[in-house]
Amino acid sequence: MEYFIIAIIAVALSATSLAVALCTALSLRKKVSALLDELSMALLARKKSKKVKRYILLKVVCSEEADIKAFMMDFENRVSKLLGGIERMGCSLTIASVSKISNRMIIRVTGDYQCFKKVLVALSIQHILFGGCVAIPIRTSGLFSRLRKWIY
Amino acid sequence: MAKEPRANMLVFFESCKDVVKYVAEDNASILGLDKSFFDLCKDYLAELEEEVVIMPRRIITIDRKSIGIITTHRKLDALTAFKPLDTQSARVLAKIRKSTVLLVSPNSLKYVNEAQVNFLKQSHSRKFLEIAFGEFVKLLALNSRSMHASKAFYSLGNTMEKALKLDIGVAASGAIENYPKCLFTNHIDALLFSMGFSKRERRMILEVYPLELLKVWLGEE
Numbered sequence: 001m002e003y004f005i006i007a008i009i010a011v012a013l014s015a016t017s018l019a020v021a022l023c024t025a026l027s028l029r030k031k032v033s034a035l036l037d038e039l040s041m042a043l044l045a046r047k048k049s050k051k052v053k054r055y056i057l058l059k060v061v062c063s064e065e066a067d068i069k070a071f072m073m074d075f076e077n078r079v080s081k082l083l084g085g086i087e088r089m090g091c092s093l094t095i096a097s098v099s100k101i102s103n104r105m106i107i108r109v110t111g112d113y114q115c116f117k118k119v120l121v122a123l124s125i126q127h128i129l130f131g132g133c134v135a136i137p138i139r140t141s142g143l144f145s146r147l148r149k150w151i152y
Numbered sequence: 153m154a155k156e157p158r159a160n161m162l163v164f165f166e167s168c169k170d171v172v173k174y175v176a177e178d179n180a181s182i183l184g185l186d187k188s189f190f191d192l193c194k195d196y197l198a199e200l201e202e203e204v205v206i207m208p209r210r211i212i213t214i215d216r217k218s219i220g221i222i223t224t225h226r227k228l229d230a231l232t233a234f235k236p237l238d239t240q241s242a243r244v245l246a247k248i249r250k251s252t253v254l255l256v257s258p259n260s261l262k263y264v265n266e267a268q269v270n271f272l273k274q275s276h277s278r279k280f281l282e283i284a285f286g287e288f289v290k291l292l293a294l295n296s297r298s299m300h301a302s303k304a305f306y307s308l309g310n311t312m313e314k315a316l317k318l319d320i321g322v323a324a325s326g327a328i329e330n331y332p333k334c335l336f337t338n339h340i341d342a343l344l345f346s347m348g349f350s351k352r353e354r355r356m357i358l359e360v361y362p363l364e365l366l367k368v369w370l371g372e373e
Contacts, residue, residue, distance in 0.1 A: 061173075061177045061332065120345065120346055121343060124335070124338075124342045125292060125293050128329075131333070136338050136339065137342055138338065
């Protein structure tokens with residue numbers, strides 16, 4: 001009789017432990033899958049926002065009354081205004097080189113690929129909104145050295 | 153750098169001297185000028201040293217009341233582009249048995265859409281679309297409330313894509329206001345690039361179709 005009771009208790013205990021293990025495994029599985037999802041999302045987001053660097057060679061054409069020096073100083077502001085504050089979070093623009101003899105300059109755009117496209121549009125339409133000088137994109141490249149020979 | 157055979161179908165100028173400046177700065181080798189301005193500067197333009205084809209242009213707005221102009225007004229002294237302002241006139245333009253240029257602007261985009269491109273394909277004669285990029289850029293730059301820029305560019309992109317797919321001629325013009333407030337050919341190229349068109353498609357729009365349009369117009373003349 002005693003053996004029978006002990007056997008029942010042992011079976012009950014093992015069943016309970018099995019149930020606890022099963023519940024824990026299920027909840028752990030859910031948590032692990034949620035963590036994996038989060039990780040993959042983060043990896044994807046990271047991949048999407050991979051930064052690229054592009055250089056654009058520009059020719060600056062000014063009317064007689066416009067000041068080319070003032071334009072080059074104000075150029076970053078003009079394009080940034082057109083891009084907007086939120087766009088500038090992942091998109092930076094700097095003047096890499098200027099040639100005052102040929103009125104050409106090279107600008108560096110750092111950000112995702114969409115940012116490069118948006119900067120191209122912004123610098124193409126800046127003269128319509130602000131007037132003054134026209135910036136004409138001539139060439140684009142991923143390497144500064146490739147554009148340097150065109151800036152003479 | 154050597155000039156590419158690119159075309160800017162229409163640019164507005166204030167004085168004849170500005171044309172020289174534009175030709176010196178831009179890559180365009182085919183340039184469209186307003187007919188009245190062209191007549192005014194005819195002598196001045198003849199002395200241009202650059203190798204540029206300059207053609208007189210005329211834009212005619214068509215609606216239900218003035219639909220008769222399409223058949224009666226066929227003067228060949230200027231390359232005419234028709235701007236339809238209702239569906240009926242757009243369909244009539246598609247059915248004409250002569251090569252015709254339809255202007256696509258934010259006003260006419262509703263009528264010159266993908267459906268209209270299908271009608272243009274079914275036409276017996278060669279039809280061309282002229283995209284007035286200047287007017288579309290105005291929506292971006294001047295923050296117009298009449299039409300959302302994103303909607304306009306989305307619709308324009310679809311129409312152009314359909315036209316290129318069906319081999320309907322597509323050319324581009326950059327006129328907004330008088331020079332220098334206009335789009336140069338490189339600006340148009342950048343806009344097309346940002347809209348997602350490939351290098352081949354951009355060459356077709358800026359070089360191949362304008363040349364064909366010029367050839368068709370000179371053939372008619």
